[in-house]
Amino acid sequence: MSSFEHVNIEDMLQKIVQIMTKCYDVHNVFVFFGDTEKGLGKIRINTGVFAEFKIDHNVEKFIMEEVSKKQKTVIVNIMETQNVFFKDKISDKISTLILIPLKYAGDLFGIIGVAGGKNEKLVEGEKLCFLESFVDMIAAVLSKTSKVAYNKEKEIKELRQVVEKYFQVFYMSPNAIALLNSDETFTEVNPSFTLILGFAKEEAIGKSMKDLRIWVNLDDRERIRQMLAESNKTQNIELPLHKKDGEVIYAQIIVRKGTLQGKMCYLVVARDISMQVAAKAKQDMQEEELILSRNKLATAATLASIGPWEYDTKKEIFEFSDEFYALYGTNSVREGKFMGFADYIREFIHPEDVWMFSGEKEILSLALPDNSTVPDIIHRIIRRDGEVRTVLVRRRFIRDADGNMIKAYGTNQDITERIRIEEEQLKQANIIKHMAYYDSLTGLPNRNNLNEWLSEHMDTSKHNGAIGTVFLFDLDQLKMVNDAYGHSFGDRVITNVSARLVDVFGVETFIARIGGDEFIIILPGEYTKEQIEIKAQKAIESISKKQEYLDMSMHVTVSVGIAHYPKDGDTVEEIIKNVENAMYKAKKMGEIVGDFIIKKCKSQLTKKYD
Numbered sequence: 001m002s003s004f005e006h007v008n009i010e011d012m013l014q015k016i017v018q019i020m021t022k023c024y025d026v027h028n029v030f031v032f033f034g035d036t037e038k039g040l041g042k043i044r045i046n047t048g049v050f051a052e053f054k055i056d057h058n059v060e061k062f063i064m065e066e067v068s069k070k071q072k073t074v075i076v077n078i079m080e081t082q083n084v085f086f087k088d089k090i091s092d093k094i095s096t097l098i099l100i101p102l103k104y105a106g107d108l109f110g111i112i113g114v115a116g117g118k119n120e121k122l123v124e125g126e127k128l129c130f131l132e133s134f135v136d137m138i139a140a141v142l143s144k145t146s147k148v149a150y151n152k153e154k155e156i157k158e159l160r161q162v163v164e165k166y167f168q169v170f171y172m173s174p175n176a177i178a179l180l181n182s183d184e185t186f187t188e189v190n191p192s193f194t195l196i197l198g199f200a201k202e203e204a205i206g207k208s209m210k211d212l213r214i215w216v217n218l219d220d221r222e223r224i225r226q227m228l229a230e231s232n233k234t235q236n237i238e239l240p241l242h243k244k245d246g247e248v249i250y251a252q253i254i255v256r257k258g259t260l261q262g263k264m265c266y267l268v269v270a271r272d273i274s275m276q277v278a279a280k281a282k283q284d285m286q287e288e289e290l291i292l293s294r295n296k297l298a299t300a301a302t303l304a305s306i307g308p309w310e311y312d313t314k315k316e317i318f319e320f321s322d323e324f325y326a327l328y329g330t331n332s333v334r335e336g337k338f339m340g341f342a343d344y345i346r347e348f349i350h351p352e353d354v355w356m357f358s359g360e361k362e363i364l365s366l367a368l369p370d371n372s373t374v375p376d377i378i379h380r381i382i383r384r385d386g387e388v389r390t391v392l393v394r395r396r397f398i399r400d401a402d403g404n405m406i407k408a409y410g411t412n413q414d415i416t417e418r419i420r421i422e423e424e425q426l427k428q429a430n431i432i433k434h435m436a437y438y439d440s441l442t443g444l445p446n447r448n449n450l451n452e453w454l455s456e457h458m459d460t461s462k463h464n465g466a467i468g469t470v471f472l473f474d475l476d477q478l479k480m481v482n483d484a485y486g487h488s489f490g491d492r493v494i495t496n497v498s499a500r501l502v503d504v505f506g507v508e509t510f511i512a513r514i515g516g517d518e519f520i521i522i523l524p525g526e527y528t529k530e531q532i533e534i535k536a537q538k539a540i541e542s543i544s545k546k547q548e549y550l551d552m553s554m555h556v557t558v559s560v561g562i563a564h565y566p567k568d569g570d571t572v573e574e575i576i577k578n579v580e581n582a583m584y585k586a587k588k589m590g591e592i593v594g595d596f597i598i599k600k601c602k603s604q605l606t607k608k609y610d
Contacts, residue, residue: 029047067099178268220240254268
């Protein structure tokens with residue numbers, strides 16, 4: 001089963017349901033993901049009446065069959081349905097069920113259900129149309145998000161030997177790595193083990209996981225013990241752990257069975273995913289210690305997709321292993337075990353990133369002080385198969401017994417997938433934010449955006465004495481247009497009106513669509529009555545110009561309310577209330593209402609005939 005990294009789909013669904021509740025006034029919602037044709041799936045979130053009872057397989061089957069047959073929105077009258085189980089389950093709670101399909105690229109992958117209570121008004125007409133449009137927009141995001149999986153098995157290669165070489169990789173890993181005997185006692189731990197869990201090496205060696213009391217939940221201990229008892233397949237699990245000081249972290253645990261000096265052992269890797277930042281391990285061991293201990297742990301490189309390397313500062317050549325070459329889609333038979341600095345740059349470094357290595361040769365040969373480090377490097381490589389990947393390079397320096405630097409050790413780690421997931425997460429966050437603050441039809445700011453923008457602006461005006469004017473334009477015949485010619489014509493009218501308002505007031509002016517037929521314009525600064533009158537009159541005249549669509553043409557009338565801040569209100573709620581009152585008065589009087597009166601343009605609705 002796949003797991004997600006950086007993406008919490010439940011949080012995303014919560015935000016989407018919140019938007020639906022706030023913008024469309026729906027409170028009974030469920031979201032279903034699955035294969036509707038095969039009848040397989042899962043309810044991912046439910047609110048309102050759907051949270052009060054269990055939606056079992058019979059109900060899910062009925063829902064899937066209804067939508068699969070029609071491939072469009074289905075409205076179910078609960079009392080008229082033939083599904084007796086479904087009727088008996090919720091007929092006392094709701095009267096109508098609206099099932100909106102989640103489709104992307106022609107594929108039906110889920111359903112959003114909205115229910116109307118016994119005494120609630122049914123979502124219908126224009127409101128239902130907007131709700132369907134909203135679901136269509138989020139379908140693309142949910143389709144991609146529900147498929148983002150992080151397959152750790154691809155990064156983990158088969159462990160073959162435990163004590164051979166690459167001692168430094170074990171100690172440089174940012175993950176906590178430990179070797180356990182067959183009796184589950186620790187025989188070796190790396191510095192990151194101490195950094196992440198707080199237990200010193202001396203405290204862990206010879207003790208078991210139970211002795212360290214790292215489990216938050218007792219069931220997790222049994223799950224780990226079961227993993228250790230299973231076959232040679234790599235085991236992967238996520239669970240909470242206790243640090244030595246009692247702090248709880250969340251870690252990704254990978255367990256692999258192997259052998260050490262002919263005896264069975266277990267390699268355990270714990271990655272701290274609660275902070276998404278891996279601890280850096282320092283490598284200050286002498287070359288003599290490295291050689292003596294080189295046969296302790298051999299598989300950390302393959303577990304983390306890390307390729308270790310050595311650089312001889314005197315001969316100025318690299319020594320690469322097959323694990324290193326695997327990152328580059330090749331091997332030591334083809335490339336040779338040794339390679340010069342210039343040859344490596346020419347063969348593998350992306351041409352646009354060569355500049356990063358302008359001083360690298362000097363850094364690798366530089367006699368740095370003890371315990372000193374150099375910044376890590378992130379750059380692109382070109383594999384032998386032509387694929388471009390991104391690697392993280394880390395280096396450490398080794399001295400001989402006399403203090404002279406003799407070699408540089410380092411690792412290259414492929415972080416391409418990590419970068420891609422982070423970019424996708426940011427992209428999805430921006431999409432959700434745009435959906436919450438901008439009108440999907442016109443692209444103008446919506447009411448949420450207006451409230452925040454106006455609140456900040458009015459707070460500023462309280463301190464510096466700034467003033468401004470608020471216009472509220474309400475289209476008079478939009479419902480008649482929708483009823484007579486359909487919502488597609490009405491949508492065309494709305495988009496034309498929004499474009500004309502932008503043309504009159506300018507692209508820098510804050511213009512928001514706050515309802516089906518309402519627009520608010522804010523003009524900061526001081527204006528005379530004549531200037532405001534001219535602006536309002538220009539907008540009315542522009543809106544009233546003939547609009548054409550297919551074989552129809554029409555003229556739109558508009559009612560305008562005007563208010564000034566802080567005179568007519570020094571809070572968002574007060575100024576919006578007053579400008580709405582002015583607009584309603586204008587609608588009754590057939591005039592613009594504010595500090596002055598302008599007769600509004602008369603209009604007519606006509607249809608052309610060929």
